[in-house]
Each structure stands twice: as structure tokens, then as C-alpha cells.
Amino acid sequence: MRCIAFTGFLGSGKTSAILAVARALGERGERVAIVENERGAIGVDGPYLESQGLGVREISDTCICCDIQSNLGHTVRLLDSLYQPTWVLVEASGVAHPDELANTIEDEEIPDTQWSLVALIDAVRFNKLWPDVGGLGYLLRWQIERADVVLLTKPDAVAETQLDSVAGTLREVRPDVAILPIVLHQPDAGARVLSELEAITQC
Amino acid sequence: MLKAGTAARRRTQSWETPQPPAEVRQGIETLLRSIDALLQESADWVGHIKILISSGAETSYGSITTAGDTPRWSGTLTAPISQAELTVYAAIYTLTDAQVAAAVDQALAADLFTAA
Numbered sequence: 466m467r468c469i470a471f472t473g474f475l476g477s478g479k480t481s482a483i484l485a486v487a488r489a490l491g492e493r494g495e496r497v498a499i500v501e502n503e504r505g506a507i508g509v510d511g512p513y514l515e516s517q518g519l520g521v522r523e524i525s526d527t528c529i530c531c532d533i534q535s536n537l538g539h540t541v542r543l544l545d546s547l548y549q550p551t552w553v554l555v556e557a558s559g560v561a562h563p564d565e566l567a568n569t570i571e572d573e574e575i576p577d578t579q580w581s582l583v584a585l586i587d588a589v590r591f592n593k594l595w596p597d598v599g600g601l602g603y604l605l606r607w608q609i610e611r612a613d614v615v616l617l618t619k620p621d622a623v624a625e626t627q628l629d630s631v632a633g634t635l636r637e638v639r640p641d642v643a644i645l646p647i648v649l650h651q652p653d654a655g656a657r658v659l660s661e662l663e664a665i666t667q668c
Numbered sequence: 669m670l671k672a673g674t675a676a677r678r679r680t681q682s683w684e685t686p687q688p689p690a691e692v693r694q695g696i697e698t699l700l701r702s703i704d705a706l707l708q709e710s711a712d713w714v715g716h717i718k719i720l721i722s723s724g725a726e727t728s729y730g731s732i733t734t735a736g737d738t739p740r741w742s743g744t745l746t747a748p749i750s751q752a753e754l755t756v757y758a759a760i761y762t763l764t765d766a767q768v769a770a771a772v773d774q775a776l777a778a779d780l781f782t783a784a
Contacts, residue, residue, distance in 0.1 A: 474714070474733075474761075475672060475714075475715045475716035475733070475759050475760075475761070476714075476715065476716035476731065476732075476733030476734070477733075480742075481742060484742075507676035507677070507678050507755060507757065508676070508757070509676075509718045509720045509729060509755050509757040512720065512722070512727070512755070513720055513727060513729055513742065513743065516722065516727035516743070517727075517743070559672060559715075559716065559759060559761075560669065560670045560671065560672050560761075562669065562670075587733070589733075589734075590714060590733065590734055593714060593734065594714065598762075599670075599761060599762040600670050601670070601714065601761060603670075604670050650742075
């Protein structure tokens with residue numbers, strides 16, 4: 466079973482990325498399960514994904530990285546027993562610390578699973594977040610540090626020079642990380658994300 | 669751990685005559701801008717404000733992610749709408765739940781989209 470955890474700030478495009486990847490996997494005939502982790506009792510992402518024909522299990526009002534460390538493992542095991550998915554897509558909340566999330570995944574040691582962490586970095590807001598006002602830049606740095614792939618989202622909304630500048634800063638933090646600028650609403654977005662993940666898995 | 673203040677409200681909206689999708693979208697964007705303006709009284713905020721509209725047959729949401737942002741849309745609305753469920757969800761870094769809820773509630777009370 467392949468599991469992908471999507472990290473990123475509130476509004477960075479995690480739900481759109483999951484929808485795109487789920488559709489691409491569906492076209493391949495894969496069985497896909499999605500775990501949502503929204504803050505608050507009333508969610509939007511779960512109902513929206515369900516409206517697009519996808520099944521979702523929500524972990525609401527908690528954070529999968531720390532508040533209930535066993536819940537992510539429990540949920541993935543439950544999904545496996547109920548539906549036998551070949552892929553599980555996990556949306557971390559916008560406050561999830563990637564390092565703690567990665568530790569949770571390692572501690573759970575779910576057999577026969579291969580995990581990848583995908584960080585979504587919003588090109589439009591990068592310069593607002595990076596200066597670390599209120600701890601936001603600190604979280605952003607960890608998202609880059611722990612990612613297997615960085616999706617640089619909303620590249621169509623910034624000038625090419627700004628995109629190059631953001632990518633340059635990302636490379637200063639992680640010279641080796643795969644960076645994929647991507648417009649998530651484009652039809653091939655999900656397939657491109659999967660190709661990138663499969664490329665790094667083969668390395 | 670980084671905190672984000674959150675607020676979520678769900679309500680049913682009815683119109684006497686079916687509304688064209690463009691009108692509904694415009695109303696949602698007005699509501700998003702209203703919440704944005706109220707939040708800006710507290711902070712040059714970063715986070716996510718989403719308004720999901722579900723007519724039963726179709727579901728879509730508009731969202732903004734920072735102070736002064738231009739709304740983006742996911743999903744499409746194509747048919748006129750006479751009744752829909754609206755879900756307003758706001759999660760804003762560094763603000764409290766109370767601050768975010770106050771902005772959302774004030775905007776809802778004043779806006780086109782009020783409880784049916």
C-alpha cells in the first residue's frame with residue numbers, strides 16, 4: 466500500500482492536490498482512500514471531495530501530527546481492513562508539523578506500506594511566510610526539510626522571476642529536493658505528481 | 669505548536685426565484701471580501717476562508733488565503749439555484765477562535781447570505 470501525506474499551509478492547495486492525484490489514480494484503476502484532517506467540527510474539504518465522487522474518512526478537530534498520535538495509524542489500518550486500498554492519501558491540517566508527522570508515521574510501523582511526504586508551497590504567499598512572523602516561516606522551513614517532493618503551487622499567479630526566486634530559496638534549504646511547479650486545476654496535474662513521486666522512489 | 673483560530677457555520681439559503689450561478693458566485697465573493705475586511709481589522713492575516721455551496725446537484729467553493737486576496741474557485745456551478753446549503757469555514761493563523769468567529773458572524777449577519 467502506498468501512502469502519501471500532503472503537508473502545507475492553510476490554503477496552499479492540499480485538497481486540490483489530493484483531488485487531482487485521486488483522479489489520476491482512479492484512471493489507472495487503483496483503489497484510493499482519503500484521510501482528511503480539518504480543524505473544527507464542520508468541515509469543507511471532506512464534503513467537497515465526497516461531492517466529487519470520492520470516499521473520505523475525517524479526523525476532525527485534532528491534528529494528526531501530535532494531538533492523537535495513534536489515530537492516523539488506526540485510521541490507515543481500519544481503511545486497509547475495510548477497503549483494501551492500494552493508495553491512501555492523507556491531508557495534514559495546516560498546523561501539522563511535518564517532522565512530528567514523519568515521526569508518527571515511523572513510530573506506527575504499519576506493515577507493507579510505503580510513505581511519501583509531499584509539501585505544498587504556495588508561490589504567491591511565500592515571501593509573506595518566509596520572514597517567520599508568528600512562527601509561520603519556521604513551519605515552512607520544516608515542510609521543505611521533510612518533503613520527498615515539493616509542489617510549488619499557484620505558479621500561474623506570480624511572475625517568472627518570483628517563481629525562480631522562491632525555487633532558489635527552496636534549493637538553499639534542500640539542494641536535493643524535487644521541486645515541481647504545478648497548476649493543480651490542470652487536467653494532467655495528478656499524473657505529474659505521481660510521475661514525480663515514482664521517479665524519486667526509483668532512485 | 670502553531671495555532672490557527674477557526675470558525676465554521678452551516679446554513680440553508682433559499683431564494684424566491686432561482687438565481688443564476690454567476691449571481692450566486694458574486695454573492696459568495698462579496699461575503700468572502702466582507703470577512704476579509706473584518707479580519708484585517710485584527711491582522712494582516714494568513715490562512716484560508718472557504719465558502720462551500722451545495723445545491724444538491726452541484727457543489728463548488730470559493731476561497732481566499734490572505735488579506736486582500738482575489739477569490740479562487742474549485743468546482744463549477746452551471747444551473748440556476750433556488751436553495752443551497754452554505755458552509756463558511758475560516759482558519760486563520762495567529763488569531764483566536766473568538767476573533768475569527770466574530771468576523772464570520774458579523775459578515776454573515778450583514779451580507780446577502782442570511783439564514784433562510
